[in-house]
Amino acid sequence: MTANLEFYQGFDMRFFENSGTAFHDSITNGTIAGNTNSGQVVIDEGVFGRDVFGGANLGGIANNMPTAGSVSMWFYYADLGDGSLSEFWNFSFDYVAANTFSSFVLDDDVGTLFQTYVLAGSDHITGSDFDDGLLGYGGDDWISANQGDDYIDGGSGADFMDGGSGNNTFVVDNAGDTVTAGNGSDIVLLQLSLAGTSYTAPDSIENVRNVAISGAWLIGNTLNNALIGANGAADTLNGRDGDDVLNGGSGGGDAMYGGTGNDTFYVDNITDFVTDNTDTVTAGSGEDEVRSSITYTLTDAARLDIENLRLVGTAAINGTGNALGNVITGNSAANTLNGLGGADTMRGGDGNDIYYVDNSGDRVLETSASGGVDTIRSSITLTLSSYAENLQLLGSDAINGSGNALANRLAGNGEANLLYGRDGDDTLTGNGGNDALYGGNGADQLLGGNGEDWLEGGTGQDRMTGGADADMFVFRAGDLAGSAATCDRITDFSHAESDQIRLNAIDANSANGAGTNDAFTFIGTSAFHQIAGELRYQVINGNTYVYGDTDGNGVADIMIRLDGSHALVQSDFLL
Template sequence: SIVEFAGEGYDTIQTALGSLKMADNVEALIYTGSGSFFGQGNAGDNVIRGGVNRDTLMGHAGNDILIGGGGAANELHGGTGDDIYVITGGDTIIEYAGEGFDTVQTALSSFTLRLNVEALTYIGSGDFTGTGTSEDNVITGGAGNDTLAGRGGNDILIGGGGIDTASYANAASGVDARLNNGVARNDGDGGVDTLVGIENLTGSAFDDVLIGDAGNNFLSGGTGRDTLLGLGGDDTLIGGAGAPNQLQGGTGDDTYILTVNDTVVELAGEGIDTIITATLTGYTLGAHVENLTYTGAAAFTGTGNGLDNVITGGSGNDVLRGAGGDDTLIGGDGMDIAVLTGLRADYLIEQISGGWRITDTVAARDGVDLLYGVEAVRFGDGQILSATPAAGVDAGAGKDPGPQVQPALFETDVLDRLDAGPRWVAYGGHALTLPADEVGVLHTVDGWDWLS
């Protein structure tokens, strides 16, 4: 037997026995065997550590620390007091109502609290997903990029280091979460959350209000009709599928990822902002938004505004319109066409490295546009010319075989070779047949066709 009296130091038992109950005034119990172990504490504050097999640890009274150890899943019961569970695997935690304020510490990449355990702390170094219960929880992330979800109750979500997200993706109703105030006034499950060190917000499947702060925020609305406001910083706003959303990035260089035709609000002088979509087949930039990028595979029509825009197509056959300003049009893959406003004769065309510079000589109209990866240019008078550096064949009077400083003119019923490179035939509204000894592919974009 072990006899210890109060105040006689911090004492530890190490054992390989299959079971042991700690004597009074002994503080720690460590199992050193290889089998299953049943270890019990006493009325004091104990540290009980299991081994590599399936263990059952009971703290009883006091503020205990239970460490199940590796290997098989363990059963841990802290008892009364404010207990700490150090979890390394799929352990079962048993806590009853009124048994104190209890905490799980874990280095697992994800963990969900069970009822009557109030706190969850990540002690690892990677990215962590921590989920609470309907009770009031404190969930603390680590140094990685963590995702924390309180799930009901008045929770405190503490991100720690890294770029951390408060997630309300599984909420039962709409959410109102505001990083600038550090609070989710409605967590969608009937609670009010306190947000500390949180950079990003994920909304629910319902109508949400998500507001960022002065930093760089990632706000994702979900499938409801959402209102997202980034405020300061370079924010990314995703309205989500479903009803159109209202998105306002605020100051900074903001990115809007659209799956439906959301309302995007930007004010003058609020940075260089970009629309990205993979699902819409056409989009026109609104006021004070500079850039448009299509990442899908379908044919896409992208239109700019009066600012200096960068418009980028995808892998399909795209139609790109700068619509004023000094624009950069990037076709991407597929057979792409750039559309200009004025007559062909109004433009100066220069070949530059990797593309073309087209200057509108009429003031305050198309400006100076740069074209990359664009196969053809259509002018306001209906003329189309090839925008590939290798010149080819012209299909009609007044149409150029390629953007050249000295364009050649040809009869409408004659096909002429310009060089030994690829041949291009451009036309609008009429069929055209190559001679029998030529091979071509007919391309159609926005009602205009050409052969390559």
């Protein structure tokens, strides 16, 4: 008599060796082997290094079985903790002829080890209440696993497999196989060629995976299914009802139909076809998500009812939404995310991400200041969300943009934009149009570009470049320092272009007390006369410095540097 004992992957494999020759019966390398002699079995268990033997409770074993009968076997192992014997497992079987078994039962006395038994022919196998591996091989088998997380493979025949409760795995390799299960999350491993046909998940089975070489047509049921295609094959997956997960596998152009429910699709091939409804391209019920390892868009006609897109993997890929309110999530690389129509939520994650915003309901969520340098390109007025660094205004509308507490780069479009840096050392670029640039706090750089621009640096040591046309450089109380090392700087002041320096928001005479706003008196290049409110300039080393004395002590309290040598006149200022 020979029958294999196998231990399934994920569990420890234990080989048994014969410790004696008295009875010439043994378990060797996972095989029960016997000769023509009858008797009890004496075994040495190689893993633990202790003898395992039958004792008084070990029943007789019929090693040579020419006629019908029954066999019962008990195995024991020595516990390493205290040396006492503990029951390992026991089984019994009936036989109708030599080497042909009709039934096999695993007892549930011990549940610490994974039990596997293999029978040839048409078998009736019953598992224990623990984690069993039940293998039928040839013949039309009837296998009932009872409780536990079981692995059931009926073999090549038309088998009936009942997993019972627990999270069970079934191997289906015959169109006549029948699978059923109770509570738990179960999976069918499909090893069946399905050319021109389909496989529908049985009513009690949640998950199906095609492990054959060829493509398969997998159909879900009313449960929350996971349908997984074969790598390299072109699979067709239809989730039907429930919140399904559809994954065509790597390689191959797969077709995935979500049906109703909140479905999730995995895409890794540009030819993968995804839709949420098998009949129409209108939005089905539920909220669905595509998870893609390639650049992907939801705008194709078949994808117009998919709400969400998540980029996976580590490649620098991009994601585009559709007219719905999408949730688009990037991966750890540099992604470009564009929600298109609808009120979209975009999360870039790590990497230098680019976002396109076109709806007042769009939200950009960056969760970490270390998550790359991110840019929002917006066709509407926008304030940067936390942890987003840069803003670029798009389109032909006169829209506005504001920064946050970071060092932002804000850029206008060709129209009249208002840009406000707020906190941080910001760079503001107006580009075309008559722009208004406000630096806010920090050492800011303001670049007006073309057009008649308003440049106001705010507090901090700012640098301003007006660009072409008549620009206004604006200063307020508290904006200006009184030393050359820390003063604000104008790089391209031009009397010829009618540029002006606006100081009329500063009280020129602080001695008059709070609430007054006296004007400056321009005295050209003359020295201060120790009179509060005087404004003068001086050219030093090729650059022009403007000084203002607000307390009348003859020392400059405010200072502005103009790059280059200029002969300033009163009309260059608003005093």
